[in-house]
Amino acid sequence: MQPSIRKTVTYVENTLIEGGKEAPRPLRLIGVAAVLTNPWVGRGFVEDLKPEIRAMAPVLGELLTREVIAAAGSGEVIEAYGKAALCGTAGEVEHASALIHTLHFGNHYRRAVGAKTYLAFTNLRGGPNAPIAIPLMDKHDEGRRSHYLTLQFHIPDAPAPDELVIALGASIGGRPHHRIGDRYQDLKEVGDLHG
Secondary structure, three states: OOOOEEEEEEEEEEEEEEOOEEEEEEEEEEEEEEEEEOOOOOOOOOOOOHHHHHHHHHHHHHHHHHHHHHHHOOOOOOOEEEEEEEEOOOOOHHHHHHHHOOHHHHHHHHHHHOOOOOOEEEEEEOOOOOOEEEEEEEOOOOOOHHHOEEEEEOEOOEOOOOEEEEEEEEEEOOOOOOOOOOHHHHHHHHOOOOO
16 A cells, blocks of 8 residues: 655745844754545544555655755755654544654664664644644754754645645754753753763
8 A cells, every 4th residue: 555645845944043143054944744645544443553554654754755855955964853743633643653653664764864863753633734843853962952943834735634744854953053052961960970
């Protein structure tokens, strides 16, 4: 079973000025999404989601990874990354979760950008124009707070009640003028090396 994809969307945002001050390096945020028919809607409660996960998640992971890399220019330039899924009102949040919380989906992106950290995520339910919020984290260092970012965009006509929106996010750069340090500095200050 191949995913029935109605459309793909690419969103790009460049921040040049933050806090009234020019960014020393512009922050580029990139989001890519696929809008597809939810394969479980209309079938009642489906106990085993694995057949559709195995068939569809790799296809979506490969497609969206290709799209985000194309928008960024290369996997190497991507510094932070994340993923999100949104199900329409006729579906379960479990349906949204199913297609992104599997290595069949995420490993395409991890390998393409040479990542070491896990993919931060959201999985929600909503209707057309609902916000798609993708939390981002440094691909090599989960304690690097400059790259704790959230990319948000929406698709005016998606998801329909019987659809899913599956998305990947990326940043080139961190927050301009970041000045809150990193997690490791806090750990030293509070004397907790395990926190």
